[in-house]
Amino acid sequence: MAKIKTITQEQADIANSLYKDKEHFEKSIWDMGWDELVPSAACFSFDGKVDNHVAQTQPENRNYAETNSINKYVGDWRVVKPVWKVDLCIDCQNCWLYCPDTSIISRDKMMVGVDYDHCKGCGICSEVCPTNPKSLVMFNEQISNEVALTQWPVKTKKGDKV
Amino acid sequence: MNHSKNKKILELNKVEIWDGNTSNAQALRQAGVDVMSAYPITPSTATVEGYAKLHADGYIDGEIMIVESEHAAMSGCVGASAAGARTATATASQGLALMIEVLYQAAGMRTPVVLCLVNRALAAPLNVNGDHSDMYLTSQSGWISLGSCNPEEAYDMTLCAFKIGEHKDVRLPVISNQDGFMSSHTAQNVRPLSDEVVADFIGEFVEVNSLLNFDHPVTHGVQTESDWHMEHKAKQNDAMMNSPKVIKEVFAEYEKLSGRKYNLVEEYKIDDADIVIACMGTTYETAQIAVDKLRIQGTKVGLILPRVFRPFPLDEMAAKLQNCKAVVCLDRSSPGGHTGLLFNDISAALINTDARPLMSDVIYGLGGRDITVADICDIYRDANDEVKAGKLNGGILRWATVRGPELKYYGTGV
Numbered sequence: 001m002a003k004i005k006t007i008t009q010e011q012a013d014i015a016n017s018l019y020k021d022k023e024h025f026e027k028s029i030w031d032m033g034w035d036e037l038v039p040s041a042a043c044f045s046f047d048g049k050v051d052n053h054v055a056q057t058q059p060e061n062r063n064y065a066e067t068n069s070i071n072k073y074v075g076d077w078r079v080v081k082p083v084w085k086v087d088l089c090i091d092c093q094n095c096w097l098y099c100p101d102t103s104i105i106s107r108d109k110m111m112v113g114v115d116y117d118h119c120k121g122c123g124i125c126s127e128v129c130p131t132n133p134k135s136l137v138m139f140n141e142q143i144s145n146e147v148a149l150t151q152w153p154v155k156t157k158k159g160d161k162v
Numbered sequence: 163m164n165h166s167k168n169k170k171i172l173e174l175n176k177v178e179i180w181d182g183n184t185s186n187a188q189a190l191r192q193a194g195v196d197v198m199s200a201y202p203i204t205p206s207t208a209t210v211e212g213y214a215k216l217h218a219d220g221y222i223d224g225e226i227m228i229v230e231s232e233h234a235a236m237s238g239c240v241g242a243s244a245a246g247a248r249t250a251t252a253t254a255s256q257g258l259a260l261m262i263e264v265l266y267q268a269a270g271m272r273t274p275v276v277l278c279l280v281n282r283a284l285a286a287p288l289n290v291n292g293d294h295s296d297m298y299l300t301s302q303s304g305w306i307s308l309g310s311c312n313p314e315e316a317y318d319m320t321l322c323a324f325k326i327g328e329h330k331d332v333r334l335p336v337i338s339n340q341d342g343f344m345s346s347h348t349a350q351n352v353r354p355l356s357d358e359v360v361a362d363f364i365g366e367f368v369e370v371n372s373l374l375n376f377d378h379p380v381t382h383g384v385q386t387e388s389d390w391h392m393e394h395k396a397k398q399n400d401a402m403m404n405s406p407k408v409i410k411e412v413f414a415e416y417e418k419l420s421g422r423k424y425n426l427v428e429e430y431k432i433d434d435a436d437i438v439i440a441c442m443g444t445t446y447e448t449a450q451i452a453v454d455k456l457r458i459q460g461t462k463v464g465l466i467l468p469r470v471f472r473p474f475p476l477d478e479m480a481a482k483l484q485n486c487k488a489v490v491c492l493d494r495s496s497p498g499g500h501t502g503l504l505f506n507d508i509s510a511a512l513i514n515t516d517a518r519p520l521m522s523d524v525i526y527g528l529g530g531r532d533i534t535v536a537d538i539c540d541i542y543r544d545a546n547d548e549v550k551a552g553k554l555n556g557g558i559l560r561w562a563t564v565r566g567p568e569l570k571y572y573g574t575g576v
Contacts, residue, residue, distance in 0.1 A: 029390075032393075033393065034392075034393035034394070034396035034397045035397065035400075037390075037393055037397055038371065039272040039333055039370065039371075039397060039398070039401070040271045040333075040370075040371070040382060040394075041270070041271075041383075041384050041386055041390065041394045042371045042380050042384070043380065043381040043384045044371075044378060044379070044380050044381075045379040045380065045381065046378070046379060049377045049378065050376070050377055050378065050379060
């Protein structure tokens with residue numbers, strides 16, 4: 001029987017904290033008139049100066065600017081979504097590595113969850129998942145994750161057509 | 163601005179014999195362009211060719227990117243400019259038409275690229291000679307557009323283009339126009355400034371939120387939808403509308419260095435003129451001879467030229483045309499189902515003023531069709547007849563210098 005595994009509260013907090021609206025700006029761009037904008041519609045990624053250590057800083061600790069795309073919700077582009085079944089996952093990090101939208105959240109080489117605010121449902125994470133059955137499976141966007149988990153595909157045997 | 167110690171020094175004569183393309187190439191050399199991204203096309207080829215030769219001979223310390231199309235040429239300029247480089251290119255006609263999408267990008271991204279546009283007809287029929295249809299194509303692209311009438315003015319305008327476009331209150335791309343062949347290939351006297359004077363005049367390129375500033379990562383060329391597009395366009399257009407202040411300052415500073423005075427609107431003998439012709443490019447010089455000729459015969463005629471085509475100097479134009487009885491606008495571009503652009507702009511300048519001159523529009527000189535002193539004298543005489551009659555003779559818009567039956571449109575028999 002597979003090892004039962006759950007994410008910790010700490011990991012859940014990280015997942016939730018990442019994509020909430022930040023209040024770094026003294027004034028939101030939504031309160032600015034045309035005269036207060038930066039010329040050229042340039043969008044800054046961070047507030048203030050960025051040092052060399054930003055790559056080693058976790059996203060939740062980065063000083064993202066309001067205009068950073070992390071604050072832009074694009075989840076409604078999706079038709080199908082990846083659902084993660086935690087007890088099948090072996091934390092191989094394939095999905096994290098291959099996701100083109102950095103929408104697989106991982107900490108200390110342990111998967112934390114899917115960022116549904118930015119995932120566009122391309123299915124690459126599911127494609128590269130090596131477990132049997134897969135721990136990331138694409139479901140119709142309208143199906144809730146709870147229901148999806150009850151409809152999980154069964155393990156395939158050698159010679160089965162997938 | 164590049165500072166290589168290996169860069170060779172070019173000694174210029176006090177007076178050089180340059181055609182307009184050489185003027186451009188030398189102006190670009192002196193301006194210290196960091197990146198030229200170009201795809202040469204007649205009649206602007208020699209601008210790029212001349213610059214490339216100066217580069218190959220060691221007089222320029224910059225990068226030249228020879229790309230696969232004009233679209234790529236302007237894209238290269240926009241990218242390099244956003245990265246923090248002083249950039250320039252040259253094109254004409256079909257090249258400009260292929261480039262036009264990126265012209266809007268350059269303006270919206272506020273990259274102060276300089277484009278040496280050597281005005282040429284747009285096909286079809288295919289034609290390599292000069293008219294203003296490519297200049298008119300840029301009229302709403304958000305570029306500042308400066309006009310010149312000879313190689314010396316082309317040199318001056320190309321230099322001023324950098325100073326104007328890169329100014330902190332402007333930050334817009336600038337076109338330096340000149341007529342294909344009539345200016346670009348006609349060698350004339352040009353009195354250039356020294357390299358040091360130009361370097362002091364234009365100064366260092368000032369980066370604004372440049373892509374290569376790794377301390378402040380930034381995205382350029384972003385997408386905005388109905389939420390922000392209009393505010394950004396308002397800001398861009400406001401910079402354009404306020405640019406004449408900077409243009410006047412730059413022209414004044416340039417006058418001190420060169421002794422050559424430029425204005426938003428140039429005029430020739432219009433103070434007491436009854437009939438004023440408005441035109442652009444080399445025609446302005448031809449028309450000066452016609453004015454002198456007719457004045458000897460006692461006809462009070464004058465001439466006006468928007469030195470700055472965009473932003474259109476509407477107020478200055480209106481102020482100068484308050485006392486004349488007729489304004490004839492010469493448009494060197496087939497208007498495609500309306501009156502010509504110069505006519506529209508000048509009519510808009512006068513529409514709410516007390517002046518009520520007879521306004522008419524003449525399409526002329528398409529595809530390099532010659533416009534002679536005699537042709538212009540005829541246009542003045544026709545306008546003189548209309549002034550005497552107190553009304554236009556048959557239509558607002560007519561075609562001149564064309565073979566076949568008379569072409570007149572828009573009778574406005576209200």
